[in-house]
Amino acid sequence: MTSEACALAALGILMGGAVLALACGRKSGAAGLVAVAASAAAAVLGLCAALPVLRAGTGWASQAPWSLPWATLSLGMDGLSAYFLAFILVLAVPAAAYGRGYLAHHGPSTWTSASWAFFQVLVASMALVVLARDGVLFLIAWEGMSVASFFLVIYDHERPEVRSDALVYLVATHLGAAALMAMFGFWGSGTGSLTFDALAAAPLGSRAAWAVFLLALAGFGSKAGLAPFHVWLPRAHPAAPSHVSALMSGVMIKMGVYGLMRVLLMLGPPPLGWGYTLLAMGALSAVGGVIYALAQHDLKRLLAYHSVENVGIITMGLGAGLVARSAGMETVAVVALCGSLLHVLNHGLFKSLLFYSGGAAAQASGTRDMERLGGLLRRMPVTGAAFLAGAVAICALPPFNGFVSEWLVYSGLLGGALQGQGVPSAALFVAIPVLALVGGLALACFAKAAGVVFLGEPRSEGASACKEVSPWMTVPMVLTALACAGVGLAAPWVIATVMPAARALAGIPGIPVGSLPEGMAPLSAVVLAGWALLALTGILLGARRLLLRGRTVTEAPTWGCGFTAATPRMQYTASSFAGPLLAPLARLMRPSLRTKRPKGIFPKSAAFRSHYEDPADRGLFDPAVRLLERLGGALRPLQHGHLQVYLLYVLLTLVALVVWEVLS
């Protein structure tokens, strides 16, 4: 089969699977199986479609007329689309399998079957987003993605907070979509066609190009969760079931990154200002995301803020690549862009892993509040080990995959700072300590999350009664963890899949020659170091074992300085752990702290509560929603609730249309 046929077949199987899942009705277990099978089949077909394009470097395009006005059925695949298509379809498989286990305890229901249908529609529409080559088709796929994910988020609709969080998501995603409609409308106004070829060929002045870029940044940035457009993200991810959180956080938000990259490819050589803008927004997201992650008590909310951080790192890599390209340093640009693109995959892998294991912990213990968890590694050995692996990977520690992509981003920044002159060089240099700070804070945050949730003693009965989850959930975790290690230890082979897209974005035509192109050679040394690290650790663990053989090894209570903790709740909590990190930022973050101090000689009770409100809520989203409400309020007089009035509206509209038709 050709690449095009495979891609279309994958879409067809997913949509067929969606219909079949709906047909399962109350047998939602069967619907889950259908989703797993359809996702697996689509993933195989997706790889068949993507790999030849990635290997050959040449894609395909097809066009068919469509009855919609201004629209054509244009599809196409190039290096960028192929990379993202494979990424979406492959990562959907473990999410489906995990979801099959995760939803099992909800019992069979039609609503669960419907949720499986929406799951497949979401995957199919994401695939269509990266294949679409026409503005209208793109927006339809984009909308399908938003609506399907909204219904997935609102799965637990009996809970009022889930409903309100899902509504915030729906509003935020449509504010973003409005920016995209404005972008396509503005861009295509002179061309008469919205196919990407026509748009790319449209002559845009520098101001118009800036306008398109900024609209794309707002529209795609809000989907990607780039600060300050990230308001929906820390709400929707915790509200959704964990396999959906994993798919949304790991995969769906990357559609924003894809969109931004696609628009940049179509706009041609970027001015320096775009690179600076992306670098600055990426830095804001990365720092803001990790700081607010530190302040969270809710495990899934913490993970959601880390998505803001990681999208920031991806955007910094993209910005660095554009700055390097505009300053004439193509090799450096390729390195930074490879880092950015590889981080898309890496974040997809480790964030899925973290949501799988974190979600399993939350489901088994019945709470997402980290202050009530603890000691889960003993009770859930596979889940706990998976979370630790994900934590090491997301902190960009060698030898896991996160290190490779962050190393590439750092190399791009440093290389550009060294080779460049003047402002571009200084801008890239300034980004280095920012990324270093983010790395340090992320490490602290995951030491907190992994330490408080999985290590130590359980802080509540729910946590101490936890049992390991079913193989439906543990097998996807193990596979994803192995993939994290695998990408880290076999990076030179994986990098080949992002190379075509990185070169296109860097403005270098053609396909790379040889195994590792210029600028990438040290990558094999990075990987070698990863293997060396594993070997050294193995040797030391062996040496330790040998030393301890035949000696007395005993177990005793933890050293408590003469007073062993009376209750496990006396362990260091997540809030206390984050305390020294957040204290210097208190003036910036303005937390609301409520303290009830112990009083008197025999104090009865004391309490401490901290809450960090996201400034993006207060400063951006709330005013925007209030404005919408005021505009919507202006239309309210039209609504009376009387049937007669509505019939009158219909009549008036018909008359107006007839008059219009006659006059024109």
Add this chain to the structure above:
Amino acid sequence: MTAHGWNALTVLPALVLAPLLLGIIGKTKAFVGGRQGAPLLQPYRDLARLLGKGAVYSRTATWVFRAAPSVSLAAILLACLLLPAGPLGAPLAFPGDLILFAYLLALARFSVVAGAMDTGSSFEGMGASREAAFSAFAEPGFFLVLGVLAWKEQALSLGTILGGADVLSWGGQMPALLLAAAALFLVLLAENSRIPVDDPATHLELTMIHEVLVLDHSGPDLAFILYGSALKMWLYGALLVSLLVPAGGPAWASAALFLGGMAGVAVFVGVVESVMARLRLDRVPRFLGLAGVLAALAALLLMTGGQP
């Protein structure tokens, strides 16, 4: 990437002499304090004694606690391979290895912090939190120093940077070098749990940072941790010495200069520890901010001073 068999010898001085640094620091502190102090070789005796013992583990702890010392030491050992020592080049060098260097130290920190959280002790949780926080605040300054050095030498490999960064080659850019070295010294104090950030000799768990982190380790595990921190001291010291001590000349001369420089750093740390008081904990972020500001000034001076 270059990996020379010869250069594998570079790690030998580090592996053998690193615990001596701690001995020198201790002796210096004793001398300034007018005491006899522990013998110079005491750290070696401690290590030998611990390696010969069995171990006691907390009932709360899992495999994370047991694996943490080995992982941490492995990461630090690998970092040793990335640094040159005096006339000997680095055994493992490639463009961008300075980032690997920093992240290996981060991995060492993460594993020890996770091990501490695994005991369920409030004291160790507290130490873990402080260690993670202060290292995070030290990170920008450290990366800025690395960036300044890379920029000056126009190279991305620690081996090349430090091999070339001769104090005499800085000439008119000496102020930038001194600022960077000062920033690096502040980071050295913080990352090696020295006064004014932490006090390795304190006896109260509440006031410890690094010591309380490893409170529950015993036997060979504790030996790994102690040896790892000695090596870490050596790594930061070697960065500083390679920067400040002139290279070149016959191999024996530069080797002697390097080793003398290392001893000098240890003595200086001992003096600083003797004459300074500890900072209040909430002042430490400012102290580390100072390191960042010094490094940023160095970068500014270097970049406005024109391309080398």
